[in-house]
Each structure stands twice: as C-alpha cells, then as structure tokens.
Amino acid sequence: MQLTGAEIVIRCLQEEKVEHVFGYPGGSVLFIYDELFKQDQVSHILVRHEQAAVHAADAYSRSSNKIGVCLVTSGPGVTNAVTGIATAHMDSSPLVIITGQVPTAYIGQDAFQEADTVGITRPCVKHNFLVKDVKDLAVTLKRAFYLASTGRPGPVLVDIPKDITNQKCDFVYPKTVAMRSYNPVVKGHSGQIKKAVQLLLDAKRPMIYTGGGVILSDAADKLTALTRRLDYPITQTLMGLGGYPGTDRQFLGMLGMHGTYEANMAMQHCDVLLAIGARFDDRVIGNPAHFNQVPRKIIHIDIDPSSISKRVKVDVPVVGNVPDVLDEFLKQLDAAEARPDTKALAAWWKQIDEWRGKNCLKYKQGKDLIMPQFVIEKLYEVTGGDAIITSDVGQHQMWAAQYYRFDKPRRWISSGGLGTMGFGLPAAMGARFANPKATVACVTGEGSIQMNIQELSTCKQFRLPIKIVCLNNGYLGMVRQWQEMFHGNRYSESYVDALPDFVRLAEAYGHIGMRIDKPGDVEGALKDAFIKHKNDLVFLDFRTDPKANVFPMVAAGKGLSEMILAEDL
Amino acid sequence: MRHIISILIENESGALSRVSGLFSARAYNIESLTVAPTEDSSLSRMTIVSIGSDEVIEQITKQLNKLIDVVKVVDLSEAAHIERELMLVKVRATGKDREEMKRVADIFRGRIIDVTESTYVVELTGNTAKLDAFLDAIDRSLILETVRTGVCGIGRGDRILRV
Structure with a gap:
C-alpha cells in the first residue's frame, strides 16, 4: 500500500513504540501534524518553545532509557531547538529530532522559514540526514533510531522537506540496520581487561571514578557489585550521580570543581585509577598538568575511543559497552588468584577517613536567612531521597548535587556538559512523562527558571504536578561567586533586578505559589507542596542567603587538590 | 610532525x-x-x-x-607510502626566459601543456618538496599563477585501504 511521507513518519514512530513526541507545529510539518491528529498511538506534547521540546525529550530519555523524540518546524523551529540539541549532544542523550524543511525545490532560495538545518546542527548532533526522496524516508528514520541509541548515544536529526511528506511510496519498515561505516564495539578486549584486573588487584591506593556512561548504559548494578566486591573508594562526576548509592560508606561524594575534599584528594593521590564512562573533563580534574604530577596508573573503560587519552594519558584503555566490560571484569576477578592488598587498603581508607573528617560540606543554618544547602537537605528528607530531581545551571545545581544523595540511577537529571540554563523545568516535564507516578522536583534559581518559564503553561495543560524548588538569592549566584572571588567584588550584571512575584506568576498560570522567607518555614512548606498539594504544580520561592557560596571549590585552571574550603575564608 | x-x-x-x-x-x-x-x-x-x-x-x-x-x-x-601532488604553473615565457623555462621544466620532468606567445603552463607531479623545489628553481617574478591539488597518497606493497 502506498503511504504519504507524513503517514510514513507516523508509522515509523509507531513501529519504534514511541509514546510521546515533544514538539511545536509550523508550516513545514503540517502534513505530519495532520497525520498525528488522525491516530492515537503516539501522543504529542505541545510545548511553548522548541528549546523546551528538546529538553523535555532529553529528560524523558535520561529518566527512562527510552529514546526521546521531538518534532519541530523549519527555520526558527530548528534554531530554537539548537540549544536543546547541543545540550543532549554534550551529555550523550539518545534523541531523534524530526525537523520540517521547506519544499525541495525551494531549498537554497532563501525561502520563508528556511534554514540550513543540516549545516547548523552538524557540530551538535551524532549524525543528521536530509531526506531527498520519500523512498528513503523509512530507512532513514530507522537508521536515526539505531544511531541515537547504540554506541555512544546522542541526538540524531532527520530533516524532511515539506513536499516529501506529501509524496507517496510503498511503506516497508526495515527490521534491521546494517551500515558498513558504523559498527560500535560492545565487548571489551579480554586481554586488556586481564591487564586491568591485575593492575587493580596490585593497587595500594585504588580509586574508582565513574561518569554518565554508567548511567546511560544501565550499568549501576554491575558497578555496585564490582565496587563492593573490591571495597575500593568510589567517586562520581555530576553526570554519574546515582550510578553507585550516594549514601554508601564507599562513596566519597562528587568530585571536581565543587567536589568533596575527600573525593578530590583521593582522586589526586591514588596510585591506580579505574575510570568508567567518564571523560576527565576540565570541571572534573582541573588542570591536567597538575593532575599528572602524581604518578598513577589509569584504566579507562569507555565506549567512545576518542574519550580515551584525550585529556589524560591512559595506561590500560578498554573500549566497550560498560555493563559488558564490567561483566568480564567480575568474571576475571573470580578467576584471579591475587586478592586486594587488605593492609594497604586499610591504610588508604584511614587516610580517606581523615580527609572525610574535614566535613567539607558543613554550613551553618542561622535563625534569619535560609541557607540554600538547608533547603536541599530538607528536600531530601521530605521526598525520602526518592524523587527525580532536575536542575538548571548555577549554584543551586551544585548544591543539589552535593546535598541530595542519589541512591539510584536516572534520578538526577542535569545539564552537565553544556551547562544550559533553562533546562530544569522542561526536563521535569519530560521526566514526569516517562515516570507518570514519580515525584519530580526541579531545583532552580530565579535566573534559570526565567529562561523557560513559559513551560508553566505546558505543565497546566498536561496537569504535571512538578514541584519547583527555586533557590532565589536575587543574584546570578555562580556568576556573583566568581566575581566575588576573581573580579574584586565587581558584580557586573549579576544582580537580577525587577524580579517577578513568582507566587503570583505561578498563580497566573493556574498553579500554586509559595514564598518562604524563614528557615523555620522550609520544612513545612516542602511538606505542604509534596504531600498536601501532591497533585498540583507548586512553585516554592525560597528567599535564600544572597551571600552563600558553593564550597569546596577548585578555581578554573587550578589543580584538583588546590581546593578552597568554606573554612579557609 | x-x-x-x-x-x-x-x-x-x-x-x-x-x-x-x-x-x-x-x-x-x-x-x-x-x-x-x-x-x-x-x-x-x-x-x-x-x-x-x-x-x-x-x-x-x-x-x-x-x-x-x-x-x-x-x-x-x-609506514612506507607514496605521496604525489599535481601542480599547474602558468609562467611568463618570453625572450631568453622562454628557453630557460623549458629547460628547467625538463629537468623536473615537467610537461608544458599550454603554449602562447608569452606564457607556458607547466604540469608537474611529485611530492610536495619536489614541487616546492621547482618553484624555487625558477625566477619568482615569472610566475603568473600556481594551482596545486594537495597531496594524495597510497601505502606501498601489501598495505591496502579498502572496505
């Protein structure tokens, strides 16, 4: 039977068992929207800005390990989506983005709402396609889903000119994909793993450091098994939180620019480092030259060969899918005759516990001003540590990462690589669609939330009972913190004047708003929001200490062990 | 490197x-x-x-x-490989320069593939150093135009790059 291109798009989505498409209609995608209208298997979530569509699809994926799908129109639809696509690309989120394009004959004519979508998005997608023939449409979409979710995942964009969506051809959805140019490795090299296991067992000061790759590949269980088995300390990047229980003794907290003292010190001073699904980025190891001053052997497991030896020279690279590689690790550990050096390990733990004794995350909650850290701790208590927490970018993001302890993967949804303000609220929407029963909270600031605040309208339309925990200190806090520390207290443009009344703003969108000024009211407000108003969206506007800073801190370009602690000031 | x-x-x-x-x-x-x-x-x-x-x-x-x-x-x-680049040089070729240009082109195993009363186009293949050497060997002021393909290369012997 012959189908139109638009029908084929919808049939492909159905074949891929896509439940939700996040999008925004426009001229070039009208045929596709018409076909969406005629069926009810794929539901469409109408956002209020294309950037939000991509963030929502991204978080839908991050919180479920399904592929997120978006649909936007040509020109401004695409350019608005670019921030979302770049965000997903930096954090390796599997997305399929379908974009409308002007009709084939108009391409290159500077037509209305024309943009070079494939050109504009090329550097921020895993791959992209322009469909030039309706006969290629089904196989292209199949490839897009395959590419997005295999190997190192990422966003894949399919640009479809309007005339293609109205032309007909026979529809066959391919069952498999074969591409001679794309064959991601799954299993790790067993000889390399043997070397790695030997090195691990010989370690005197071992350290495990994991990132988003563990979350993306659903390897948390295997990582936990391996870490417990070895009794080695473990730290995680911002993207890796939840990959190992955050409340466990072996977990040293997050590392990096705002990592804990014990995690950064252990990372710096270990003699064997096992890095898994992490990429030694600048916010994690600080200055690589300083990091390299301490000799250590590095084992690096990653599915992407280009992540290995990129910033730090690796001794034993293992390319493969993390759970498959960890399986082999566990097998070879069973077979190995050597055992960890318990004496050396005891001394190492003693050293770590000494570092831990610094209690680097302590802060003082007085009677008058609400400390932002206190809000996150109370949020953790009230939600039983079991909520999905999305965040925006800035101080609040770091406090959420430091003080909300994530025991499970896919509970912490944050823009790590690109650091996109405006991510949090649409991400909370996507997470809620993927987990319709979960408690979802967006930790944000008064700066970030205004970057996609229009989505309060989407939340109303789809009755999403998200809790917005806004740590409102009246400043672009992280900018102010850097200005205070490195720019002589000149707060250039970091004070946000003329803030809206968030309570009335929430009410205007049909939600509940609360303002909380006093430390004594924090817990009660959170309980009201999460228990009494369980089924409503509640905007909690916490007026927090405007001078609070995030510590510990490794200044940009400094070494990992050159931390500034709160107590130093 | x-x-x-x-x-x-x-x-x-x-x-x-x-x-x-x-x-x-x-x-x-x-x-x-x-x-x-x-x-x-x-x-x-x-x-x-x-x-x-x-x-x-x-x-x-x-x-x-x-x-x-x-x-x-x-x-x-x-590993062992061969590299080649093609260059076309348009030079002024008048008076005594005309003969000299022909001679230098011959020494470099170049071919003159276009001739007018006042110009030659010399075609030259070789590695980058050889092409550079040719340009150094002739009077710079006589060069009207140069166009080079850039290097293409292939492995020697059994070293084969194919699907």
Whole structure:
C-alpha cells in the first residue's frame, strides 16, 4: 500500500513504540501534524518553545532509557531547538529530532522559514540526514533510531522537506540496520581487561571514578557489585550521580570543581585509577598538568575511543559497552588468584577517613536567612531521597548535587556538559512523562527558571504536578561567586533586578505559589507542596542567603587538590 | 610532525563538510585536503595532510573514525607510502626566459601543456618538496599563477585501504 511521507513518519514512530513526541507545529510539518491528529498511538506534547521540546525529550530519555523524540518546524523551529540539541549532544542523550524543511525545490532560495538545518546542527548532533526522496524516508528514520541509541548515544536529526511528506511510496519498515561505516564495539578486549584486573588487584591506593556512561548504559548494578566486591573508594562526576548509592560508606561524594575534599584528594593521590564512562573533563580534574604530577596508573573503560587519552594519558584503555566490560571484569576477578592488598587498603581508607573528617560540606543554618544547602537537605528528607530531581545551571545545581544523595540511577537529571540554563523545568516535564507516578522536583534559581518559564503553561495543560524548588538569592549566584572571588567584588550584571512575584506568576498560570522567607518555614512548606498539594504544580520561592557560596571549590585552571574550603575564608 | 591521513568515506552530500567541520571545530590543522570518488562510486577517498603532535594525530584519527559516514581511516605516514601532488604553473615565457623555462621544466620532468606567445603552463607531479623545489628553481617574478591539488597518497606493497 502506498503511504504519504507524513503517514510514513507516523508509522515509523509507531513501529519504534514511541509514546510521546515533544514538539511545536509550523508550516513545514503540517502534513505530519495532520497525520498525528488522525491516530492515537503516539501522543504529542505541545510545548511553548522548541528549546523546551528538546529538553523535555532529553529528560524523558535520561529518566527512562527510552529514546526521546521531538518534532519541530523549519527555520526558527530548528534554531530554537539548537540549544536543546547541543545540550543532549554534550551529555550523550539518545534523541531523534524530526525537523520540517521547506519544499525541495525551494531549498537554497532563501525561502520563508528556511534554514540550513543540516549545516547548523552538524557540530551538535551524532549524525543528521536530509531526506531527498520519500523512498528513503523509512530507512532513514530507522537508521536515526539505531544511531541515537547504540554506541555512544546522542541526538540524531532527520530533516524532511515539506513536499516529501506529501509524496507517496510503498511503506516497508526495515527490521534491521546494517551500515558498513558504523559498527560500535560492545565487548571489551579480554586481554586488556586481564591487564586491568591485575593492575587493580596490585593497587595500594585504588580509586574508582565513574561518569554518565554508567548511567546511560544501565550499568549501576554491575558497578555496585564490582565496587563492593573490591571495597575500593568510589567517586562520581555530576553526570554519574546515582550510578553507585550516594549514601554508601564507599562513596566519597562528587568530585571536581565543587567536589568533596575527600573525593578530590583521593582522586589526586591514588596510585591506580579505574575510570568508567567518564571523560576527565576540565570541571572534573582541573588542570591536567597538575593532575599528572602524581604518578598513577589509569584504566579507562569507555565506549567512545576518542574519550580515551584525550585529556589524560591512559595506561590500560578498554573500549566497550560498560555493563559488558564490567561483566568480564567480575568474571576475571573470580578467576584471579591475587586478592586486594587488605593492609594497604586499610591504610588508604584511614587516610580517606581523615580527609572525610574535614566535613567539607558543613554550613551553618542561622535563625534569619535560609541557607540554600538547608533547603536541599530538607528536600531530601521530605521526598525520602526518592524523587527525580532536575536542575538548571548555577549554584543551586551544585548544591543539589552535593546535598541530595542519589541512591539510584536516572534520578538526577542535569545539564552537565553544556551547562544550559533553562533546562530544569522542561526536563521535569519530560521526566514526569516517562515516570507518570514519580515525584519530580526541579531545583532552580530565579535566573534559570526565567529562561523557560513559559513551560508553566505546558505543565497546566498536561496537569504535571512538578514541584519547583527555586533557590532565589536575587543574584546570578555562580556568576556573583566568581566575581566575588576573581573580579574584586565587581558584580557586573549579576544582580537580577525587577524580579517577578513568582507566587503570583505561578498563580497566573493556574498553579500554586509559595514564598518562604524563614528557615523555620522550609520544612513545612516542602511538606505542604509534596504531600498536601501532591497533585498540583507548586512553585516554592525560597528567599535564600544572597551571600552563600558553593564550597569546596577548585578555581578554573587550578589543580584538583588546590581546593578552597568554606573554612579557609 | 607532518602526517598523511587517508580516509574512505561514504560518497554522500555533506560528507566533506563533516570532515572539514571537525577539523575547524577542534582546532586541528589542515595543510591540504583532497577528495574524489573511488572505483566504487559509493565511496570517496580523502587524503588530509595535517601537522600535530602524536597525541593530536591520535585524536584526529579517533574523531574521524567517530564520524558516521567514515568507513576507514589510516595514517599513511606510519609506514612506507607514496605521496604525489599535481601542480599547474602558468609562467611568463618570453625572450631568453622562454628557453630557460623549458629547460628547467625538463629537468623536473615537467610537461608544458599550454603554449602562447608569452606564457607556458607547466604540469608537474611529485611530492610536495619536489614541487616546492621547482618553484624555487625558477625566477619568482615569472610566475603568473600556481594551482596545486594537495597531496594524495597510497601505502606501498601489501598495505591496502579498502572496505
């Protein structure tokens, strides 16, 4: 039977068992929207800005390990989506983005709402396609889903000119994909793993450091098994939180620019480092030259060969899918005759516990001003540590990462690589669609939330009972913190004047708003929001200490062990 | 170090810009880039000459392999290989220069492929150093135009790059 291109798009989505498409209609995608209208298997979530569509699809994926799908129109639809696509690309989120394009004959004519979508998005997608023939449409979409979710995942964009969506051809959805140019490795090299296991067992000061790759590949269980088995300390990047229980003794907290003292010190001073699904980025190891001053052997497991030896020279690279590689690790550990050096390990733990004794995350909650850290701790208590927490970018993001302890993967949804303000609220929407029963909270600031605040309208339309925990200190806090520390207290443009009344703003969108000024009211407000108003969206506007800073801190370009602690000031 | 990187890539529109975009986005250096379809018209062969430390070249190779359209990548300079470049030079050829130009072209095994009363076009093939040497050997003021293809290369003997 012959189908139109638009029908084929919808049939492909159905074949891929896509439940939700996040999008925004426009001229070039009208045929596709018409076909969406005629069926009810794929539901469409109408956002209020294309950037939000991509963030929502991204978080839908991050919180479920399904592929997120978006649909936007040509020109401004695409350019608005670019921030979302770049965000997903930096954090390796599997997305399929379908974009409308002007009709084939108009391409290159500077037509209305024309943009070079494939050109504009090329550097921020895993791959992209322009469909030039309706006969290629089904196989292209199949490839897009395959590419997005295999190997190192990422966003894949399919640009479809309007005339293609109205032309007909026979529809066959391919069952498999074969591409001679794309064959991601799954299993790790067993000889390399043997070397790695030997090195691990010989370690005197071992350290495990994991990132988003563990979350993306659903390897948390295997990582936990391996870490417990070895009794080695473990730290995680911002993207890796939840990959190992955050409340466990072996977990040293997050590392990096705002990592804990014990995690950064252990990372710096270990003699064997096992890095898994992490990429030694600048916010994690600080200055690589300083990091390299301490000799250590590095084992690096990653599915992407280009992540290995990129910033730090690796001794034993293992390319493969993390759970498959960890399986082999566990097998070879069973077979190995050597055992960890318990004496050396005891001394190492003693050293770590000494570092831990610094209690680097302590802060003082007085009677008058609400400390932002206190809000996150109370949020953790009230939600039983079991909520999905999305965040925006800035101080609040770091406090959420430091003080909300994530025991499970896919509970912490944050823009790590690109650091996109405006991510949090649409991400909370996507997470809620993927987990319709979960408690979802967006930790944000008064700066970030205004970057996609229009989505309060989407939340109303789809009755999403998200809790917005806004740590409102009246400043672009992280900018102010850097200005205070490195720019002589000149707060250039970091004070946000003329803030809206968030309570009335929430009410205007049909939600509940609360303002909380006093430390004594924090817990009660959170309980009201999460228990009494369980089924409503509640905007909690916490007026927090405007001078609070995030510590510990490794200044940009400094070494990992050159931390500034709160107590130093 | 100078490296010659050979790439087999799907012959699709946009493939070239994926490669050149990668080099500019990651601040890698390109000395020259040549590309044309192979005997299998679905594949193009690209030769890139780049200068960088071993670490940078390793990253370039890995990043190229990561591009979905790239089928194979090899660093030709790792082993025995042949490289060639084609150059066309239009020179002023009048009076005594006319004879001298012909002589120098012969010495370099160049061919004169276009002749007018006042100009020659010399065709020259060889490695980069040979072409440079030719330009150094003639009077610079006589050069009207030069066009070079950039290097293309191939491994010696059993070293074969194919799907």
